[in-house]
Amino acid sequence: MKRLMLTIFLALTIISGAYADDKIVFGAALSLTGKLAKEGNLVKDGYELWKEVVNKKGGINVGGKKYLVDIKYYDDESDPNRGAKLVEKLITEDKIKLILGPYGSESVFATSAITEKYGALMVQGGAAADKLYTRGFKNLFGIYTVATEYMDDILEMLKDKNPKPSTVAIVYSNDLFSTQVAQGAKSAAQKYGYNVVLFQDYPKGTQDLSTVIAQIKGKNPDIIIGCGHFQDTIVIVKQCKDYKVNPKALAFSVGPTLPDFVDSLKGDSENVFGSAQWTKSLKYKDPVFGSNTEFVKMFKAKYKEDPNYHSAGGAAAAVIFQRAIEKAGTFTDIAKIREALSNFNEETLFGKIKFDSTGKVVGKGMAVIQILNGTQVTVYPEAVAEGKMVYPKPAWK
């Protein structure tokens, strides 16, 4: 009996060993339930599509041999601390050192500390906080344009429009991310020669912004920039209309890019600008999917809905991880893969990706979308614009 058990045990070990050898296994602790469930699952959709496409092509090519891909998932229940523990489990128990990032700055912040500690690698397409890259980490690479550069492109786009806007009001939610976006917007506004007439914060999750709107109205700015979250963005648009505040341009860091924006605001969402990490219409080539357009098509075929930037970020992070592994010619030597990532310079569906020494993406820029006739239209960069922007914004009906 003992011998039989031993044999079975040995057989299992060999099988699982063989299994591990033929496959490259990535790990991810995502928010599949809880308050970030939606975003977490969207990122997972991106990972899954990538896995399917890569495996259909025979897998990742490492030194001439093709390896199939698998991803081991855990659910962090939208709790960054739990995420950190699960990543530790992935590394120590499941022996996985290639970690695909979770969604959300807090989760990436917590989990990347674990990957750093154990010398594992993380590529993430789900967090944009600057603080991720100020800790001197070597093993974290992120493809989201960071918070402080979020509103840069939108302000540059508007600076030479006719009639020329000269004053900007910036209002922001007082959480870390939005504050950084706002500070970045303020310095960008000054860089492009605008006069910042109002720089006002408000508490996160606020239910009423009538006082802030009254203050904006008092300044009568040409551009209103809102740096907050979906909920406050809706309140700002509604109350701008309520109180007849009519800027030449109304732009937000978060909100207009989400499909719920038009559903929630109906006609009042018209002509609002939004900053986007990624849009469906960007015409980038991609080493795995062929191009961004192809990615969108495949995503739609698999999930019966359009991808948004969460899924695209997930897929792109995985693509970049894959390309780095292929270039390094190994999936076990972390130092070599890291070096390949540091020297990375390729066009992907997410844009032209290069990393600086801290691991954050540089020079990718943000696309600008505008809600026109109830749909998101990419209006900037002009080279890939889908439609002509409406400026100045007509007064509320």
Next chain:
Amino acid sequence: MILQILVNGILLGGFYALIGVGFSLVWGVTNIINLAHGAIALLGSYITYYMFQNLHIDPFITLPVSFIVLYIFGYLVQRYLMNMVVKAQIFMLLILTFGMEIFLVNFMTTFFSADFRSVTPDYAGKSIEIAGVVVPYIRLAVFAICMIVTAIMGFFLEKTWTGKAIRATSLDLEAAMMTGISPRKIYSITFALGSALAGLSGSLLSLTQAFSPNIAGGLTLRAFIVAILGGLGRVEGAFLGGLLLGVIETVSSFYIGESYKNAIAFGLMVFMLIVKPSGLLGRKYYAEVKH
């Protein structure tokens, strides 16, 4: 400008009053601090949202629907859940309502998704301007409905038999029982009314802002402050507390800073608890701890 800020505060206060009145009533009469109040309000928001989105029914017409649906919901919850433990320690009730909050929030997240929703009818954003002060119609309507509902509640409690029985139960449980009032029934009716009022405020909330299941806690907190400020179990108290909170929020956010308004609102609540724990209009007996 300051006039506009004050008007904003009063309009906002109307909403706070409505969300506070049900909470305060339940607390004052049954001694249940209903931590699920905000979550129940959101059920009302979703009723309005889905009726508007799928059936294109005007959000104001959905108000009676949310009132009735949540009245029934509240009645059943109290009858078959709360009444089981209502004689236990207050701590048990807190745990039960807290559990209910978690259940409802997750229920809504699962079935309605965690997306933020908002109801925007065609006439949203229309407003009148009087002497430079802008008054949005929807906010005015919300305010008016809150006033009317609060007045009806006051009348109901003062004049009808059931209302009197509710007050009697809150004043002296044993004496009320001796006169033939069944506390189980009264508790159920009170909780049902509290839920129905929460549902109404939730429906109105969907018109002025975006909501998702996760804002439930924030709503309960507002209701809590209103109840403490105004005095428990009293309709007029909640009304006054609501207006006060609205005005304090807008005025302090104008003079001190938007980011400090929560700190000031809570500071005021603590101050009230120190100087007059029974609230502005609270009296002895109301909400005395009975266990």
